[in-house]
Amino acid sequence: MSVSNPSLSWELLDTVFYRSRICYDNINWPIDSENINSNNNEFSLNNYFVSIGPFASILALYPKPSSNNYLSNKIIICSSSGNLIFTINWNFINNPICEIGWSENNELIIVLKSGKYRIYYNYEGDFEEFDIFNIINLPLNLSSNLSIIKVIFSKSGFVIQTSNNNFIYIQNNNLRNPSISTIIQFPQLVIKQDSMIIEPYHILSWNLNSIPDNSIKSLSKLKLFIFTSAGLLILNKNTPIDQLPSFKHSSLLNSISLVNISPNNNFAALYCSLSYRLYILDGNFNDLLVQHDLEKNLSSQPTSISWCSNDVVVLSYFDYISVIGPSSDSVNFFTNGNSFIRGEIDGLYYLTNNQLNFFSKVSKITEDTFKIGSTSPSAILIDAIDYLDKHSPKANDHLEIIDNNLVIAVDNCIRASSEEFDLYWQKKLLRAASFGKINLDLYNPIEFVQTCDYLRILNIIRSQEIGIFLTYNQLINIGIEKLIDILLLRKLHYLCIKIVEFLNLPNFKILTNWASYKLKNSSNINDDELLSILYNKLKNSKIDWTKIAYISYIEGREKLARNLLSYEPNTLKKIEFLLDININTKGDELDYALIKANEDGDVDCIILILYELFNSMSNAEFFKKIDDKFNAIGILKNIVYQMDPNFEMLRNFMFQYDDIIGLIIYDILNEKDLTDKKKLIKLQSLTSSSKSTQYLSILLKQQIKLINLQKEDLQIKFNDLIIPNESLIKTIEKIIPIDLKYACSIASKFQINNKQLAFTILKTLSKKNDKFSELYDYATLNGGGKLIGFESFYYQLAKNGEKRQAGLYIPLCKNLTTKQIIKAYICCGMWKEAVFEASNKNEIEILKAMRDSRDGWEAKIASDEIERLGK
Numbered sequence: 080m081s082v083s084n085p086s087l088s089w090e091l092l093d094t095v096f097y098r099s100r101i102c103y104d105n106i107n108w109p110i111d112s113e114n115i116n117s118n119n120n121e122f123s124l125n126n127y128f129v130s131i132g133p134f135a136s137i138l139a140l141y142p143k144p145s146s147n148n149y150l151s152n153k154i155i156i157c158s159s160s161g162n163l164i165f166t167i168n169w170n171f172i173n174n175p176i177c178e179i180g181w182s183e184n185n186e187l188i189i190v191l192k193s194g195k196y197r198i199y200y201n202y203e204g205d206f207e208e209f210d211i212f213n214i215i216n217l218p219l220n221l222s223s224n225l226s227i228i229k230v231i232f233s234k235s236g237f238v239i240q241t242s243n244n245n246f247i248y249i250q251n252n253n254l255r256n257p258s259i260s261t262i263i264q265f266p267q268l269v270i271k272q273d274s275m276i277i278e279p280y281h282i283l284s285w286n287l288n289s290i291p292d293n294s295i296k297s298l299s300k301l302k303l304f305i306f307t308s309a310g311l312l313i314l315n316k317n318t319p320i321d322q323l324p325s326f327k328h329s330s331l332l333n334s335i336s337l338v339n340i341s342p343n344n345n346f347a348a349l350y351c352s353l354s355y356r357l358y359i360l361d362g363n364f365n366d367l368l369v370q371h372d373l374e375k376n377l378s379s380q381p382t383s384i385s386w387c388s389n390d391v392v393v394l395s396y397f398d399y400i401s402v403i404g405p406s407s408d409s410v411n412f413f414t415n416g417n418s419f420i421r422g423e424i425d426g427l428y429y430l431t432n433n434q435l436n437f438f439s440k441v442s443k444i445t446e447d448t449f450k451i452g453s454t455s456p457s458a459i460l461i462d463a464i465d466y467l468d469k470h471s472p473k474a475n476d477h478l479e480i481i482d483n484n485l486v487i488a489v490d491n492c493i494r495a496s497s498e499e500f501d502l503y504w505q506k507k508l509l510r511a512a513s514f515g516k517i518n519l520d521l522y523n524p525i526e527f528v529q530t531c532d533y534l535r536i537l538n539i540i541r542s543q544e545i546g547i548f549l550t551y552n553q554l555i556n557i558g559i560e561k562l563i564d565i566l567l568l569r570k571l572h573y574l575c576i577k578i579v580e581f582l583n584l585p586n587f588k589i590l591t592n593w594a595s596y597k598l599k600n601s602s603n604i605n606d607d608e609l610l611s612i613l614y615n616k617l618k619n620s621k622i623d624w625t626k627i628a629y630i631s632y633i634e635g636r637e638k639l640a641r642n643l644l645s646y647e648p649n650t651l652k653k654i655e656f657l658l659d660i661n662i663n664t665k666g667d668e669l670d671y672a673l674i675k676a677n678e679d680g681d682v683d684c685i686i687l688i689l690y691e692l693f694n695s696m697s698n699a700e701f702f703k704k705i706d707d708k709f710n711a712i713g714i715l716k717n718i719v720y721q722m723d724p725n726f727e728m729l730r731n732f733m734f735q736y737d738d739i740i741g742l743i744i745y746d747i748l749n750e751k752d753l754t755d756k757k758k759l760i761k762l763q764s765l766t767s768s769s770k771s772t773q774y775l776s777i778l779l780k781q782q783i784k785l786i787n788l789q790k791e792d793l794q795i796k797f798n799d800l801i802i803p804n805e806s807l808i809k810t811i812e813k814i815i816p817i818d819l820k821y822a823c824s825i826a827s828k829f830q831i832n833n834k835q836l837a838f839t840i841l842k843t844l845s846k847k848n849d850k851f852s853e854l855y856d857y858a859t860l861n862g863g864g865k866l867i868g869f870e871s872f873y874y875q876l877a878k879n880g881e882k883r884q885a886g887l888y889i890p891l892c893k894n895l896t897t898k899q900i901i902k903a904y905i906c907c908g909m910w911k912e913a914v915f916e917a918s919n920k921n922e923i924e925i926l927k928a929m930r931d932s933r934d935g936w937e938a939k940i941a942s943d944e945i946e947r948l949g950k
Contacts, residue, residue, distance in 0.1 A: 082503045086449040089441055092391065092404040096441035099412050100500055102135070102159070102428070102541070102548040103435045109155060109163035123416060124432050131421040132181040133234075134557075135159045135428040135435060136547040136565060139179045139187060141169070154179070156187065156202065158546025159428075159435045164569060165202045173947055177239075180232035182251050185565050190239065192226045198254050202568055207255055208919035211239065211247060214257050215264055235290045238303065244268035244280060246303055246314070248287075265303060265314045266323050281308040286338045288362070304347070304364070306335040311364055331358055331367070337384040339392070342424065348392040352380055357392065357403060371403055385420050387427040390440055395420050400429055402438070412438070425552040435548065437500075448495045448508075456481045456488030457495060457511075464511045478518055489515040489522065493530050497551035500541075505534055536562075536578055545571070559584065567592045587622040594627045598634055606639040614646065623647070625656040632660055633896060641671075650676060654684040659894060670704065677708040685711050807831070808839060815843045816850055819857065837866040845875050851884050858888065870894055873903060882907040897922060901929075910937050918944040 089096040108122050130139040140155045154167040169176075177192045187199040194212040199205065212225060229240040236250040246265040249257060268280045285305040290297045303314040310326035310333060337350035340362070349358040355376075359369040373394075381394040387402070394401045399413045400420065414431045421428045426439030447455035463477035481488050489512045496508035509531060516522050533554055540547040540562070547565065554562060559582060566575050572593045579586045594613055601609050613627065624647035631640040640660075647653050657672035673692065676684035689711060692701055705711045807829055814822040819840065826836045840863065844854040858864040858872050869891040876885035886907035889900060897920045904913035910933075917925045923945065930941035 082501070084449055084451065085445075085499065085501070085504060086451060090402075090410045092402060092410050093406050093408050095390070095404070096446055097391070097402065097410065097438065098441055099436050099438045101434055102437050102500070103161070103543065103546070104433065106159075106161040106433050106435065108140075108161050109157050122432065124419070124430070125417050128176075128179065129419045129430065130179040130181065131159075131419055131428060131430060132185055133183055134423060134547070134549050134553050135421060135430070135437075136549070137164065137181070137185055138430070139181075141176065141179065142171070144171070154189075159430070159548060160543045160546030162544065162546050165204060167199075167204060170947065177227045178230035178232070180230065180237060182254060183234055184251075185568055186254070188232070188237065188254065190227060190230045190237070192228075194225060194227055194241075196249075200255065202570070204921070206919070206921065208915075209257050210915075211249070211257075211262075214262060215247065229285075231286060233287055233289065235297070235301075238287055240282070240285070244282065246285075246305070248298075248301060248303070250298065263298060263301065263316050264320060266318055266320055268305065268307065268312070268323070283307060283333075284335050284338050286340055288340045288344045289342050304338060304340070306332060306338060306349075308333060313364070327364055331356075332364070337381060337394075339384045339386055341386045341389045342422070343389045345389065346386070348384055348386065350381060350384055350394065357394070359392070359405070369405060371407060371409070373401075382417065383420055385422040385427060387422060387438060388425060388440065393420060393422075393427055393429075393438065395429065400438075412436075423550075423553060424556055425550055428548075437548065437550070439550075442494075442498060444491045445495045445498050448491060455491070456484040457491035460485075460488040460492055460511045460515050461507065464507060464514060467514060474514075478515070481515075485515050485519060486522065489519070490526070493527050497530050497534065502538065505538075509534075532582060536581070539574070540566070545574070563589065570596060572596075585621070587620055590617055590620050591622050591626055594622075595630045598627070598630050598636070606636055606642070610639055610642050613643065618646075623652065625652045628656060629660075650684055654687060673704065673708065673711065677710045811836075811839060812843050815840055816847055819844075819853065834866055837863050838871070841867070841872060841875050845872075845879055845881065845884075851881070855884075855887060859891070864888075864891060868892075868894060877903075877906065886912070898925065901925060911940060914940050914944055917941075918948060921948065923948065 085098075086096075088100075089098045091097075110122055124140075127140045127142055132138065136159065138157055138159055140157070141153075152168055152170060154169050156164045156166065158164060175192045177190045180188045180190070182188060182198070188196060189199075190196045195208055195210045197206045197208045200207065211227075225245075226242045227239045228242050231238050234251075236248060236254075238246055238248045240246055245267050248263040248265070250262075253262075268282065283306045285303065287304070288300075288302045290300045299316050301316060305312045305314065307326070312323065312326055331349070331351065334351050334353045335349045336352040339348045341347070344362045346362060346368070347360045347364060349360065350356070351358070355373045357371040357373055358367060359371075360367055376396075379397050381396055381401075383395045385393050385395075387393050391405075392403045394403065395418050397417050398415075399411045400418055401409055401411050403409045412429075414429070415434070416432045418429045418431050420430075426437055429436050429438060444457070447453055448457040448461065450458075459477050459481050463474045466472075466474040466477065478485065492508045492512040492515070496505050496512070499505050499508065509527075512527060516524065516527065530551075533551060536559075537549055537551060537554060539545065540549065549562070559578070563575050563578065566578075567589065572589055575589045576586055578584075579589065594617060597613065598609070604612070617627075624643055628640040628643040628647070631637075631643055644653055644656060647656075654672045654676055657675075673685070673688045676688055689705075692704055696704070807825075811822050811826055811831070814825065822840075823836065840857060841854070844850040844857070854872070858869060864872065869888045873885050873888040873892060876882075876888070886904065886909050889895075889903045889907070889909075889912075892900065892903070895903065897916065901913045901916050901922070904910070904916060914926065914929060917929065926941050926945050926948075930938050930945065933941070
């Protein structure tokens with residue numbers, strides 16, 4: 080088969096070759112026939128807003144208001160080859176969209192003009208909704224009059240521009256957990272005089288730079304470049320919210336309509352619509368590097384601008400794209416209608432009515448390999464393959480010509496093969512590399528094997544059916560794990576399994592995802608049958624059964640969750656799971672957890688459960704639970720002082736098990752005037768001499784230490800507040816409201832369990848109205864919420880009747896189901912928040928039940944949300 084040399088389609092720009100290659104041709108868009116333009120019976124992307132996802136692996140289309148199909152009420156999500164993935168029913172009139180974009184994890188983000196945004200975390204229509212104006216605590220009278228007029232998405236997040244010239248940045252990492260501390264709010268761009276707003280600045284265009292990653296630290300490197308009629312304004316995280324920095328004044332900076340920053344932040348491309356000029360400046364906008372005078376086409380202005388890597392600038396026009404190099408040269412590629420562009424690390428995708436294309440620089444290796452007349456080692460090695468196919472002895476002659484450069488020839492053929500899309504050239508280059516490799520005594524085959532494996536995977540996912548046209552460099556950059564994540568979003572479990580089997584990688588992540596999907600979509604299968612299906616499929620894999628059990632629990636199948644949990648071999652994981660769900664249940668999960676831990680003899684698990692049991696029931700109930708569990712009793716003896724510094728449980732323990740010596744010592748310890756250290760030291764010496772009373776020796780040692788602290792430090796620091804020989808917990812309870820940090824340090828000295836301390840702090844501060852702020856800080860900033868769960872804070876405050884305070888913790892409760900969160904909001908008198916929670920989680924049936932259960936404004940809010948969701 081005769082295939083033309085790839086170099087024949089290259090274009091020379093200055094001294095560098097570039098090429099545009101078709102990824103998908105004759106794309107068949109998943110558009111209903113009634114939505115096609117009736118005038119010419121042809122589909123046109125010009126009638127749609129188009130958002131291209133990362134690596135052009137996914138697209139979102141929604142109709143423009145001016146098009147005939149605006150009433151179609153659908154957002155279409157499809158692959159770049161045109162395969163429908165899912166659709167979203169949408170009321171474009173009641174919920175006007177400002178912009179649609181994508182996160183780096185291929186999650187769909189819809190930003191509404193009203194100030195809300197939705198993030199679709201899967202491709203089944205499930206989403207979470209957040210109100211940006213509420214997050215930044217904007218007063219209701221201001222937010223009701225505001226709207227979002229522009230959004231720009233980047234790889235690290237997105238920036239919105241409001242109708243009053245406010246700019247707000249939201250980072251990708253915090254899209255599903257936004258808070259005031261993770262959002263950058265820039266100064267309002269308005270002209271003021273005597274603190275009064277005279278008028279907003281006229282903003283021509285704006286953009287942001289690239290930041291290295293999604294970490295909180297990288298936020299300090301974010302810059303916003305805003306071109307106004309007064310000049311250029313550069314804002315960053317440290318710009319004072321109530322003060323604007325000085326403008327950069329320049330004649331060329333005052334009339335910019337399009338701007339784009341290079342991925343390495345070293346260059347900026349600016350287009351001026353008045354002068355039809357393109358300017359290339361340094362990243363700080365100080366020096367003009369290049370100025371291009373473009374063709375003055377009065378009927379067409381560029382619609383978008385983007386860098387292709389860090390090399391050239393691409394302008395998109397109605398029927399062509401223009402590629403402009405560092406000199407005055409440019410190359411045009413003509414298209415069928417308007418093109419939509421997206422830059423990537425190694426090139427640029429551009430989408431037209433019927434094609435997806437990839438434009439990129441030709442690497443030096445590929446140029447040397449394919450350039451007509453090239454005498455590079457890799458070019459000669461390819462010629463050798465042609466002679467080998469003809470069984471000509473000249474094949475060996477070519478190897479002799481390469482001689483000492485054979486390793487370079489093999490390496491370059493491997494690397495050139497990775498850059499080719501055509502199967503013919505991939506195979507030919509790899510054959511050439513293989514032929515050269517067998518003529519080398521020593522050659523490391525790792526790169527060759529990886530290239531072969533990765534190209535096989537790429538050719539599969541590039542197929543029309545899958546529609547993910549990744550390049551080799553992009554795959555190396557994101558890694559196989561990220562590719563698996565992208566495929567799992569589409570529920571391509573079988574393909575994922577085949578890929579990990581082919582690469583000999585673990586498959587538990589894929590199987591867990593499959594099991595979760597099966598659980599969520601098998602409501603018509605009974606528990607026993609579903610358990611059998613899951614077990615038969617997963618029994619030979621090393622998956623985390625607790626994750627699957629948790630999904631089952633969330634779906635309301637508690638019996639199935641426990642049965643699934645029985646397959647988990649790790650006792651600690653079992654116990655942690657049972658303790659987590661015990662927050663939400665009234666059953667015997669703790670009993671079951673203790674039985675399992677006692678059977679396994681797992682010390683850490685037993686201690687964990689003993690603490691949970693002790694904090695959740697009376698002493699009588701506690702001893703009844705552990706009565707026949709000898710492992711637990713043995714461990715309890717050694718930790719009894721840490722669990723109950725008040726000694727009450729200790730006395731019950733001794734009485735329960737006829738510990739006469741222990742009871743005598745308890746009575747001595749319980750004397751109100753016991754402050755004689757010598758007496759205690761003698762008792763400690765006595766108890767340490769016998770095995771049966773050694774655990775009491777530990778208790779006495781702690782009591783001596785406590786009395787020393789009370790008499791020598793605490794009475795001086797806190798005057799008469801502290802009474803010697805008072806129990807440790809009572810002492811800590813008295814100190815907590817005065818000096819929380821100091822109370823924590825005392826608890827640490829006496830090895831009080833962190834969870835027990837957290838509960839003590841919660842119970843103490845929740846009773847004091849003036850300490851609610853300190854309690855919230857402890858829960859959110861100092862780790863209290865993570866230790867005992869934010870649910871504990873909610874329940875305690877609600878129990879105390881502090882409903883308003885309890886409501887603050889509801890958004891932080893991650894272990895509550897959607898129904899429980901809605902119920903919690905209602906219990907706290909937060910009807911509006913309950914309605915919005917149901918709306919954000921798309922719980923239509925709950926919304927309808929809420930609407931029918933109330934009247935007046937409460938019913939109206941629920942009814943409005945149902946209508947907004949298009950149901």
